Amino acid sequence: MDRDRDWFERDVLERFIRYARVHTTSDRHSMSNPSSAIQFDLARMLHEELEAIGLSDIYFDDRCFIIARLPGTGDKADAAPIGLMAHIDTAPDTSGEDVRPVVRKAYDGGAIDLGDGHTLDPEVYPTLTRYIGDTIITTDGRTLLGADDKAGIAEIMSAAAYLVEHPEIAHRPLELIFTPDEEIGRGMDGFPIHELKSPYCYTLDGSLEGTVEAECFTAYAARIELEGYVIHPGDARGRMANAVTMAGRFLSMLPGAESPEATDGRYGFYCPVEAHGDYGHATVDLILRDFEDSIVQRRIAALEVFARAVEAAHPGGKVTVTTRRQYLNMRDRLSERPEIMRSLEKAIRATGMEPVRHSIRGGTDGARLTELGVPTPNMFTGGQNFHGRYEWIPLSAMVRAIKTVVNLAQIVE
Numbered sequence: 001m002d003r004d005r006d007w008f009e010r011d012v013l014e015r016f017i018r019y020a021r022v023h024t025t026s027d028r029h030s031m032s033n034p035s036s037a038i039q040f041d042l043a044r045m046l047h048e049e050l051e052a053i054g055l056s057d058i059y060f061d062d063r064c065f066i067i068a069r070l071p072g073t074g075d076k077a078d079a080a081p082i083g084l085m086a087h088i089d090t091a092p093d094t095s096g097e098d099v100r101p102v103v104r105k106a107y108d109g110g111a112i113d114l115g116d117g118h119t120l121d122p123e124v125y126p127t128l129t130r131y132i133g134d135t136i137i138t139t140d141g142r143t144l145l146g147a148d149d150k151a152g153i154a155e156i157m158s159a160a161a162y163l164v165e166h167p168e169i170a171h172r173p174l175e176l177i178f179t180p181d182e183e184i185g186r187g188m189d190g191f192p193i194h195e196l197k198s199p200y201c202y203t204l205d206g207s208l209e210g211t212v213e214a215e216c217f218t219a220y221a222a223r224i225e226l227e228g229y230v231i232h233p234g235d236a237r238g239r240m241a242n243a244v245t246m247a248g249r250f251l252s253m254l255p256g257a258e259s260p261e262a263t264d265g266r267y268g269f270y271c272p273v274e275a276h277g278d279y280g281h282a283t284v285d286l287i288l289r290d291f292e293d294s295i296v297q298r299r300i301a302a303l304e305v306f307a308r309a310v311e312a313a314h315p316g317g318k319v320t321v322t323t324r325r326q327y328l329n330m331r332d333r334l335s336e337r338p339e340i341m342r343s344l345e346k347a348i349r350a351t352g353m354e355p356v357r358h359s360i361r362g363g364t365d366g367a368r369l370t371e372l373g374v375p376t377p378n379m380f381t382g383g384q385n386f387h388g389r390y391e392w393i394p395l396s397a398m399v400r401a402i403k404t405v406v407n408l409a410q411i412v413e
């Protein structure tokens with residue numbers, strides 16, 4: 001397949017730049033589905049390109065979900081399909097409008113002046129030095145790049161185009177799945193699961209090449225409502241319960257050692273994400289994360305204890321805690337089906353890399369799909385420094401992701 005490297009490089013680079021230029025930022029404050037209509041601009045482009053590649057069985061709905069089917073070939077034509085999934089939106093944390101990717105050939109190992117006063121420095125991001133001499137793609141310093149997850153989309157599209165052009169490669173049927181709103185945690189809301197034929201899928205939404213992820217956080221959101229007792233401040237002695245003060249007391253009870261700022265690796269956290277209110281009423285939103293559900297449950301129980309303690313300190317005030325599960329660690333479901341990871345690791349080895357298992361300190365759409373009964377681990381795209389202007393991706397890693405997908409399509413366990 002090495003003689004095809006030029007084809008892969010050209011094809012995936014063109015696609016990636018084309019997709020990265022389309023503004024697809026999702027909007028966490030919007031109630032519509034998808035959260036931003038601009039995501040259709042890329043979805044429509046993908047729909048046309050899927051047809052141009054030669055795929056005719058394409059589901060594309062008004063919520064911006066695409067499932068395109070590539071029939072299997074040769075002696076693998078009748079095997080069960082596998083799904084390959086990537087998300088259309090980019091994170092709202094940094095502007096994704098008017099993205100102008102910069103292709104830098106033969107990277108020399110030095111600090112890169114991105115433009116707009118920003119430098120991508122290998123002293124800060126040492127992964128860069130693994131790609132000296134390689135072509136890398138960066139931002140121009142003004143926006144994010146959107147390698148998360150347009151690299152995943154481009155890699156899936158290139159792999160499909162390659163398989164169509166090479167009917168001599170016997171492969172199982174594939175479903176290419178593109179979804180909106182992953183970055184705001186709503187990517188699986190309304191997902192047309194009945195349209196999906198694959199018993200399991202893979203998301204291409206990871207980072208460093210070679211990494212595979214079969215584990216993510218278990219995630220809950222908590223809302224704390226603090227009800228004060230309002231009376232004129234001049235007459236308040238012994239009577240007022242100030243909801244703002246109560247919120248401050250509540251926040252001060254969160255253990256600092258279990259905050260995102262103080263944890264990494266396998267340690268989870270409480271993280272306040274939003275607070276507002278006045279002395280009559282205040283609201284605090286938190287997220288709770290851990291790899292073990294039992295520890296998240298312990299944190300939920302602790303929130304109740306803090307709520308009672310705040311009430312005790314502020315007679316007349318009332319504190320309520322409501323929690324909502326966002327996604328579950330996919331580890332347990334995936335460990336029931338070891339062949340899913342085995343195939344992926346085999347495909348990575350066939351590409352000439354040693355797979356590296358990694359645990360996601362976050363979640364993916366695959367985690368939610370796994371909960372819906374379709375086990376879906378995550379694999380690398382090659383992209384680095386997601387969600388900001390320092391995002392970059394090496395072309396060689398994208399090619400290895402495509403090759404991994406092409407190899408994966410040929411494995412039937």
Ligand SMILES: [Zn+2]
Binds near residue numbers: 148
């Ligand atoms: Zn992503």
